[in-house]
Amino acid sequence: MKISVFGCGYLGAVHAACLTHLGHEVVGVDVVQEHVDALARGRAPFYEPGLPEILEEALASGRLTFTTDASAAADARVHFICVGTPQTPGDNAADLQYVNSAIDTLLPMLKPGDVIAGKSTVPVGTAALLADRVAAVQPTAEVVWNPEFLREGLAVQDTLHPDRIVYGMRTSDTAAAAVAVLDEVYAAPLADGTPRIVGDLATAEMVKVAANAFLATKISFINAMSELCDVAGADVTLLADAIGLDKRIGRQFLNAGVGFGGGCLPKDIRAFMSRAAELGVAQELRFLQEVDAVNMRRRVRMVELAREACGGSLTGRRVAVLGAAFKPLSDDIRDSPALSISAQMQLQGALVKVTDPHAIDNARKKWPDLDYVATAEEAVVGAEVVLLLTEWEDYVTLDPAALAGLVEAPYIIDGRNCLDPERWRAAGWRYRAIGRS
Numbered sequence: 173m174k175i176s177v178f179g180c181g182y183l184g185a186v187h188a189a190c191l192t193h194l195g196h197e198v199v200g201v202d203v204v205q206e207h208v209d210a211l212a213r214g215r216a217p218f219y220e221p222g223l224p225e226i227l228e229e230a231l232a233s234g235r236l237t238f239t240t241d242a243s244a245a246a247d248a249r250v251h252f253i254c255v256g257t258p259q260t261p262g263d264n265a266a267d268l269q270y271v272n273s274a275i276d277t278l279l280p281m282l283k284p285g286d287v288i289a290g291k292s293t294v295p296v297g298t299a300a301l302l303a304d305r306v307a308a309v310q311p312t313a314e315v316v317w318n319p320e321f322l323r324e325g326l327a328v329q330d331t332l333h334p335d336r337i338v339y340g341m342r343t344s345d346t347a348a349a350a351v352a353v354l355d356e357v358y359a360a361p362l363a364d365g366t367p368r369i370v371g372d373l374a375t376a377e378m379v380k381v382a383a384n385a386f387l388a389t390k391i392s393f394i395n396a397m398s399e400l401c402d403v404a405g406a407d408v409t410l411l412a413d414a415i416g417l418d419k420r421i422g423r424q425f426l427n428a429g430v431g432f433g434g435g436c437l438p439k440d441i442r443a444f445m446s447r448a449a450e451l452g453v454a455q456e457l458r459f460l461q462e463v464d465a466v467n468m469r470r471r472v473r474m475v476e477l478a479r480e481a482c483g484g485s486l487t488g489r490r491v492a493v494l495g496a497a498f499k500p501l502s503d504d505i506r507d508s509p510a511l512s513i514s515a516q517m518q519l520q521g522a523l524v525k526v527t528d529p530h531a532i533d534n535a536r537k538k539w540p541d542l543d544y545v546a547t548a549e550e551a552v553v554g555a556e557v558v559l560l561l562t563e564w565e566d567y568v569t570l571d572p573a574a575l576a577g578l579v580e581a582p583y584i585i586d587g588r589n590c591l592d593p594e595r596w597r598a599a600g601w602r603y604r605a606i607g608r609s
């Protein structure tokens with residue numbers, strides 16, 4: 173099937189390559205010439221494991237192209253909207269300018285029976301407005317909301333083997349045809365038995381934000397527990413293991429530490445609260461304010477621990493930070509706890525050296541004043557305290573004995589509760605983590 177993908181960022185680039193892998197003919201459209209050029213040469217403009225390989229394979233098939241010329245989408249049957257919906261500066265609401273501009277671009281080229289499949293995360297009610305605009309121009313074209321649940325770092329796997337596929341649409345004469353078209357797009361994962369849920373537009377939009385809100389709540393829950401563990405002398409990791417064995421709770425997303433960041437969870441819970449307020453039900457999502465606040469306090473707490481480690485003041489102290497990305501297997505530094513903690517320590521006078529296997533270039537653009545080095549070993553030389561803030565496998569498996577010989581003082585703060593305290597203590601380190609007193 174001929175498919176267009178509007179927006180070739182983390183979501184769209186992976187989606188375009190994966191749809192080609194599934195046998196379709198795909199054109200990826202983006203407004204950033206540099207990204208389009210890189211993708212067309214088989215270079216992903218960001219780090220995503222597995223993407224270079226699938227991109228190369230897709231380009232070699234001759235069925236995948238990237239362009240800034242939107243008219244290349246004119247003969248596509250399905251148009252996926254994969255543009256970003258960032259937080260509006262100074263406001264909690266989502267900024268919908270890229271979604272609106274993608275629809276503006278598409279409207280004049282829509283043909284009867286075309287399907288516009290929205291993947292971007294949007295406030296509930298957005299798709300209905302877009303559907304009205306599309307219906308006024310091309311009544312038999314269908315707007316379907318088809319949210320995306322991929323995780324950065326696992327994006328290729330999540331796209332090819334999703335947990336579920338959701339379609340939301342209006343009840344119309346053309347709805348069944350649109351379902352059939354999307355079923356053809358997703359024929360391979362559907363044949364693998366992926367559950368498919370069909371509902372209305374509003375539900376489909378909400379499935380995405382509700383899922384992210386739930387995940388954020390789960391993380392903040394365990395992080396709140398970690399504070400309790402600290403004062404009560406309990407161990408949050410053991411607690412998470414024990415409550416996670418309850419199948420109704422589950423162990424995933426119960427890793428306590430510096431909290432959630434990235435381009436999705438933080439802005440999605442804020443946009444959700446903002447939309448709830450517009451709909452007159454602000455009270456119902458007020459708990460998300462606390463979820464957000466618990467999360468932001470993790471960063472403050474980490475800085476406090478570092479200050480304590482340095483004897484009460486960070487001024488002039490040498491601090492090593494392992495990790496800059498908001499999570500491992502990604503070079504995404506949007507709202508990264510690691511960098512916000514690093515910047516805060518630097519503001520308080522610390523000499524901070526940051527390292528990351530993949531995110532240094534991005535980090536340097538956003539926070540140019542921090543000192544970046546290529547390896548963990550370089551970062552820790554002469555350090556008076558080491559903070560592990562992104563749990564890259566390379567850092568989790570570091571040899572504490574070898575590292576102890578490089579630092580000024582063997583003091584490690586495990587911001588992700590991912591190290592074995594006994595192993596580090598046995599190698600002469602003082603080990604601290606929140607919730608593992």
Ligand code: UGA
Nearest residue numbers: 320321322323324391425426427431432433434436498499
């Ligand atoms: C998240 C959702 O997991 C995806 O399902 C969704 O599609 C995506 O947002 C999106 O909206 O596009 P992602 O932002 O890639 O995916 O990352 P997650 O794996 O959810 O991690 C988010 C943050 O939570 C990271 O900073 C991670 O370190 C943190 N986290 C995660 C914890 O602090 N503790 C945990 O137990 C799990």
